[in-house]
Amino acid sequence: MEEQLSFEEAFARLEEAVAALQDGKLPLERALSTYQQGMALAQYCNEMLQQAELTVQQLSVDDSGSPVVHSLDGLNE
Template sequence: MEALSFEEAFAKLEATVAALKDGQVSLEQALSSYQEGVTLVQYCNELLQKAELTVQQLQVDSEGTLSLQSLDL
């Protein structure tokens, strides 16, 4: 898959879902759109997991020492 931003991939996924909901496509096109949608979902999930790994929280302990911790969302 080409390098898309999360927003671009999500917009393509929304368009794919809308086309499938419309029901005005052939079975062959619906299957193709479904497969593209699955690929887009996987791609978006990968981007979200990577983003989650980079989100950290700066904490100060009782002695004033700074440390980075994973941010629990």
């Protein structure tokens, strides 16, 4: 994506592309262009979700009552 969109903006554009394609009223060339844009938006959203997933951490308490930070995959940081 050339411009930096927030996840919400990109997802909204993706929903618009899907709705336009589902409508079935676009000329073939426009439909192909919309499909390509939608695929790029889907990839962009997926990458943003993967980046967010890497930053999500789970907090727990150990036996002594101290907080422990775990990464999403369960490894201590």
